[in-house]
Amino acid sequence: MARIPLAPLSDLTQARYVIHLSDGKRLVLFRLPTIEPAKNGTQTQNETPTSANANGNANAKTHTNTKPSKARNDANGWSYYAMEAECPHAGGPMQDSAIDIEDSAYVVSCPWHAYDFNVETGESSVGIKACTFPVDVTAEGEGETRMVAVEYVSEREGWDEGVGLVKLEAVSETMKLKKGSTISTTAKTNPNPKTGEMGVGEDDGPVRYLDDNATVCEWCAHILNTSHPEHKIELTAHLFKIFTEREGTTSAMVIGDRSSVTLPDLPPRDGVKDVTRGAVPKPGRGGTQKSRINMLHALANIEQWAIDLAVDICVRFAQFQTTETQPQGLPRAFFHDWLKVANDEAKHFSLLRTRLEELGSYFGALPVHHGLWEAATSTAHDLRARISIIALVHEARGLDVNPVTIDKFRKAGDGESVDTLEIIHNDEITHVTTGHRWLTWICGQEDTDPVQVFRGNVQKYYRGPLREPFNEEARLQAGLDRSYYEDLVGYQPYQSAPAPA
Ligand code: FES
Secondary structure (H helix, E strand, O other), rough: OOOEEEEEEEHOOOOEEEEEEOOOEEEOOOOOOOEEEEOOEEEEEEOOOOOOOOOOEEEEOOOOOOOOOOOOOEEEOEEEEEOEOOOOOOOOOOOHHHHEOOEEEEEEEOOOOOOOOOOOOOOEOOOOOOOOOEEEEEEOOOOHHHHHHHEEEOOOOOOOOOOOOOEEEOOOOOOOOOOOOOOOOOEEEEEEEOOOOEEEEOOOOOOOOOOOOOOOHHHHHHHHHHOEEEEEEEEHHHHHHHHHHHHOOOOOOOOOOHHHHOOOOOOOOOOEEEEHHHHOOOOOOOOOOHHHHHHHHHHHHHHHHHHHHHHHHHHOOOOEEEEOOOOOOOHHHHHHHHHHHEEEEEEEEHHHHHHHHHHHOOOOOOEEEHHHHHHHOOOOOOOHHHHHHHHHHHHHHHHHHHHHHHHHHHHHHHHHHHHHHHHHHHHHHHHHHHHHHHHHHHHHHHOOOOOHHHHHHHHHOEEEEEOOOOOOHHHHOOOOOOHHOOOOEEOOOOOOOOOOO
């Protein structure tokens, strides 16, 4: 067994890190508030985390077991755990897992198919087990620096001894908000100070937050009606944070009623020129900086629409009922999953906007189109159709295209953009998984076949054939085997799309 020092305790401030080892293996280091046994026999936490959010704060689901935490170490109120980074089910990214407390132990759920694993023992309720590794904190060296180290046994031949740390990489969930982003829902469009061109202003007034009693529907409608992109991403991140923090507590957010809010026909946009799809500049092949800026700009536009699509699905279908003898409403997990998607899309927009600025451009410098929203409008009457077209056609198409785009940036030596695009690609797999999960759930309730429901919706609401080549591996990771998309053709171009019911 090798004891591998990772970092001084004082350097670790994030909730999750990826540990890259010299034998090629990757682990996830979780830094979580220590669960302590309470005097009355229940469990408490010595910090104040309450949610299963992306920052590692744990959702206090159950606190009834008297079994003390068996955390290997407890330093300054934090416990450290190491687990293999690839999910043992099908390789999902465990660094992106959701974190809960169940029976007084931390449980992480894989983002791809939601298998849950005890972060200390690796045990799962589905019977498979993830590899976990003891972590300790000890004082070392002359200055008695407290070091965090992992005890590791390599399964790879020839690596019994001598495995070392290659890199410790923080998993950033941080939204790249603009400094002092305090802008209003009626934000103005300002000229770029350098060029005089029209762009989005940064000092247009405060973000408008709703009060503590606002429902999920009210928040989603507010985000849809917010025209300034910096406001939109800030509000979206805030909504996901408060939803997860309050979930499982006595102040869990009320989902609310779709009929009590006003949804825009077309969500407003500040700082961009909206044109038809054909009038958007062609991205080129990525060989020049101008071409790469075009690509990043087009992607940032898609991500901003994707925020709206994810919050729209929560509010528009809040009262959805399955069609069976005993109709079912949507479980709260549905809203959690799509708010997580919205939060990811906001993060993606912030990363792309930041990258554009690093390259000397800005979001709003080029015209954009709203084709994705048109797809949302034609499926606004049916949740099954909405999931089929937006998540399982358009988002799945992203899985096909992303590796090609990433390759273009890599060939151009633009490593920073590659890093951004890889974060986006990995998240997008989980978004297709979310679509597959909820279409499958609805079909399970209604005793229908999700493959047939999906194919039927594509034939009705998508024009032309699904474009090849398909990224079969990424699609399969998201739950889509070939039976979903093989030889699938939507309605013909000379036909018009059917009017929404
Ligand atoms: S649950 Fe992790 S890959 Fe399926």
